[in-house]
Amino acid sequence: MDIVSLPRVSTIVLAVFVMSFAGYRAAAADAARTLVVEAGKHARAGVPMSVAITDGAAKAKMRDGAKEIPCQVAEGKLWWILDELAAGATRTYAVEFGAESSADAKSAAGETRRGEAVELKQTKETIDVTIDGKPFTTYHFTNPKIGAQQLRRPYFWPVLGPDQAEMTRPWPCTDANLPANVQKDHPHHTSLWVAYGEVNGVDNWSNGDKAGWQVHKEFQAVASGPVVGYFRQALDWTAADKKPNLAEVRTVRIYRLAHTGRVIDLEVALQAKYGKVIFGDTKEGGIVSTRMRSEFVSEKNLPGRLVNAQGLAGAAAWGKRSEWCDCSGPVEGRKLGYAVFETPGNLRFPTWWHARTYGLLSANPFGTSSFEKGAQKGDYTLEADKELTLRYRLYFHAGDEKEGNVAARYADYADPPKATWK
Numbered sequence: 234m235d236i237v238s239l240p241r242v243s244t245i246v247l248a249v250f251v252m253s254f255a256g257y258r259a260a261a262a263d264a265a266r267t268l269v270v271e272a273g274k275h276a277r278a279g280v281p282m283s284v285a286i287t288d289g290a291a292k293a294k295m296r297d298g299a300k301e302i303p304c305q306v307a308e309g310k311l312w313w314i315l316d317e318l319a320a321g322a323t324r325t326y327a328v329e330f331g332a333e334s335s336a337d338a339k340s341a342a343g344e345t346r347r348g349e350a351v352e353l354k355q356t357k358e359t360i361d362v363t364i365d366g367k368p369f370t371t372y373h374f375t376n377p378k379i380g381a382q383q384l385r386r387p388y389f390w391p392v393l394g395p396d397q398a399e400m401t402r403p404w405p406c407t408d409a410n411l412p413a414n415v416q417k418d419h420p421h422h423t424s425l426w427v428a429y430g431e432v433n434g435v436d437n438w439s440n441g442d443k444a445g446w447q448v449h450k451e452f453q454a455v456a457s458g459p460v461v462g463y464f465r466q467a468l469d470w471t472a473a474d475k476k477p478n479l480a481e482v483r484t485v486r487i488y489r490l491a492h493t494g495r496v497i498d499l500e501v502a503l504q505a506k507y508g509k510v511i512f513g514d515t516k517e518g519g520i521v522s523t524r525m526r527s528e529f530v531s532e533k534n535l536p537g538r539l540v541n542a543q544g545l546a547g548a549a550a551w552g553k554r555s556e557w558c559d560c561s562g563p564v565e566g567r568k569l570g571y572a573v574f575e576t577p578g579n580l581r582f583p584t585w586w587h588a589r590t591y592g593l594l595s596a597n598p599f600g601t602s603s604f605e606k607g608a609q610k611g612d613y614t615l616e617a618d619k620e621l622t623l624r625y626r627l628y629f630h631a632g633d634e635k636e637g638n639v640a641a642r643y644a645d646y647a648d649p650p651k652a653t654w655k
Contacts, residue, residue: 236333267655268295268311268326272318273648278638279491280315280645281461281498283653285464290330297326301335303350303489304328305460312460315650316491322405334459350489351462355455360464364489369393370425370497372485373406374449374466382420385440386447386485387468390424394491394629398564400571402524402592414527422524422593425627427501429520429599432515433478437470438517445478446471462487480506495629496635502622505615514611516552516587516603519595521573521625528562528594529570532590537562538570540589540634542583542643548590552604554583557643559634560594568632572639576624580613596625 235379250439268284286293286309293311295304304313318324354361360372374387382405390406401424404415421428421440427447430438437445453465463486469477484500501520503510531537531547540546541555550558556577561570575584575596585604587595597604601611615621626646630637 265327265329268323268328269324269653269655270315270318271651271653272320272322272324273650274320275641275644275648276320277315277318277645277650278641279317279494280650281312281394281486281488281490281496282313282315282650282652283310284654285309286311286330288330292331292333294329294332295326296328297324302326303459304334305458306330306454307458307461307463312458314488315462318650342560350459351487352457353455353462353464353487355452355464359408360452360455362487364487364495367393367397369487369495372464374468376446376448379405379502383440384423384424385421386426386428387421387428387443387449387466391495392420392425392497392629394495394569394571395631396567396569398567399526400525400569400570410454412527414593416527418591419524419593422522425497425521425523427481427483427499427520428518428522429512429597430515430517431599432470433511434458434513435470435472435478436517443473445473446475447481448475448477459491460553477507479510480504493631494642497627499625499627499640500619500622501624503615504620505617510615512613512615514600514602516597516600517591518600519587519597520623521627523571523573524597525560525592525594525628526562526564527592528564529560530590530592531560531561535562537590538590538633539594540587541586542640550586550588551590552585552587556583556586556647557586557639558586558594558596559637559639561633561637568636569630570633570637571627571629572634572637572643574626574628574643576626577647579623579625580621581611598623 272596293306295302350365352363358375362369370389370392376384392401394400405420428438435445448469455464466483468481470479471477482502486498488496529537531539539560541550541558556570557574559572581598584596584598587597599611602608
């Protein structure tokens with residue numbers, strides 16, 4: 234048997250090392266990708282962004298030149314916030330999949346960091362959401378009885394906007410420490426919620442004894458992250474006796490923005506699992522519904538403002554079709570507000586708004602003849618085993634609709650920047 238000399242062994246080892254290192258460099262090069270973002274015709278600011286990934290990576294590191302950008306891999310996508318980009322401009326990011334970001338490294342070391350911004354904590358009755366360690370909102374999913382009011386649907390309360398100010402009415406979600414100006418009408422108006430008034434003949438809007446329920450089944454996902462936190466909930470819409478007539482999968486995403494505003498994305502997937510579902514034509518409903526705090530109310534000489542994308546204000550906005558609707562008003566010496574955006578591609582876009590000057594703001598795609606005299610009936614049939622998905626965004630901002638740049642933020646949502654892998 235031949236004996237390999239030591240010099241020859243060294244040469245072989247060196248060759249293997251060089252080949253291995255080259256393979257490592259090639260793999261690293263393959264893992265690093267270039268992502269180009271085009272602003273398009275709009276100037277951008279604080280835009281939640283996502284782009285699909287295909288390599289199954291669980292982590293990523295993202296850079297804009299030498300600057301590391303907080304990012305997150307979730308739901309088969311890469312997520313980040315586009316801070317600012319002028320109209321017509323582009324930005325190029327380097328993305329290294331499989332790499333540990335600075336935020337991830339700090340998390341592993343147990344350090345508190347600003348980057349792990351959106352945290353969701355689930356209890357037996359709620360999901361508490363914080364952004365940068367500060368409370369943002371709580372999702373109540375067990376239909377509690379509060380005082381004399383038996384609540385029948387999940388809801389978000391409180392919802393805190395700029396400067397941690399409450400943005401929605403506290404009653405009937407609480408009976409404690411209510412401000413003197415809180416109106417106690419419409420006990421089914423629970424801050425921020427999903428409902429509709431005629432589902433196979435069942436009233437799933439009000440709180441009466443004959444009204445329907447929304448019954449929590451399970452959370453399919455509850456996740457926190459440096460860019461976005463989200464949950465996905467399965468629930469049933471039922472008759473008064475809790476017999477189900479409609480299934481829903483509700484997905485909620487909350488972001489850490491690069492400015493003082495706050496954003497909730499709501500996706501409602503209505504599923505005809507229990508047979509055909511007919512949504513009747515009624516004004517009493519809103520797939521996304523909100524009840525304003527009293528300072529946003531715009532009737533009885535109160536200083537609030539209600540306006541839609543077409544500039545129709547106050548009572549003129551009720552029952553009109555629009556891409557968005559906004560309410561605002563003075564809160565302890567500063568002006569605050571929130572807008573509800575509808576997604577292009579939703580059923581019957583742009584939707585009708587059940588927007589009342591006393592404080593209700595809700596989007597209703599089914600109540601056509603209830604809003605427009607002589608319009609065709611808006612009854613909608615969802616055939617058995619079919620699904621209807623509706624998407625909305627809520628934007629909580631400083632100022633009124635102009636000072637809060639609501640039209641620009643709607644453009645970010647409805648006509649977003651284009652992200653392309655190169």
